Amino acid sequence: MKNIVGLTLGIACLAAALSAQATNVAELTVRGTIKPAACNLSMTGAGIVNYGDIPSGTLLPTAFNPLQEKTLPLSVNCGSVAAKFGLTFKDLQxxxxVPGILAVLGTGYTEVHNYGLGAVSGRKTGGFTVTLRDLRSSGTTLYPIMRASTSTATWLSSDGKAAQFPAQHSWRTGSSLTPAPVSQLSATLAVRAVINKAQDLDLSRDVTLDGRASLELNYI
Incomplete structure (x- = not known):
């Protein structure tokens, strides 16, 4: 019995010695989180473009009726961190x-630029367009560029007309057609509304212009 007990104690001591040697190795863990720049998009006046009261008697009965252009300041603030980002526009109406209504504005417009103005009594009120202008960052002039979708790498020069999602709009500083990283952005949204033909509206009641579009900032 003593020999057995002695053997057992010897194994225990060997195990303790091996365990002590294992503490010579330790694990180092490195952690952190890379976060995108926190950019805030805002529009003056809560993004509302108001055409006020439009007398029905001023509308052409058999032709589309373009209204004057109205503008709205837009800004993006990313703090002190420059980031590459773009904008996508979605028609919520x-x-x-109204197909073809933008033809009255001249050439260069297609249905991707046509945003609905809502409907009253089941009759479509009209449409509007949005154009990005006066792009600047910290006093530097920026030039609009766009691509057909966020999954396409090919950027093209743009005249600022806001094609709807999945098209994406951004800006460049030089001749290279690649988005420029900026920390501050100021721009003007130029809106042009077109009212439907008077004969296609229910003018026995108020017809409210109800165009709505969402602007979404996308990091590139």
């Missing part, structure tokens, strides 16, 4: 789109 797409079901009320």
């Amino acid at each position: 797409a079901a009320s789109k």
Whole structure:
């Protein structure tokens, strides 16, 4: 019995010695989180463009009726961190789109630029366009560029007309057609509304212009 006990104690001591040697190795863990720049998008006047009262008697009965252009300041603030980002525009009244209504504004417009103005009594009110202008960052002039979708790498020169999602709009500083990183952005949104033909509206009641579009900032 003594020999057995002695053998057992010897194994215990060997195990303790091996365990003590294992503490010579320790693990180092490195952690952190890389976060995108926190950019805030804002529009003056809560993003509302108001055409006020429009007398029905001023509308052409058999032709589309373009209204004057109105502008709205837009800004993006990323703090002190420069970031590459773009904007996508979505028509929230797409079901009320009047095909071909933008032809009255001249060339260069297609249905991707046509945003609906809502409907009253089941009759479509009209459409509007949005154009990005006067792009600047810290006093530097920026030039609009766009690509067909966020999944496409090919950027093209743009005249600022805001094509709807999935098109994406951004800006460059030089001749290279690549988005420029900026920490501050100021721009002007130019809006042009077109009212439907008077004969296609229910003018026995108030017809409210109800165009709505969302602007979303996307990091590139």
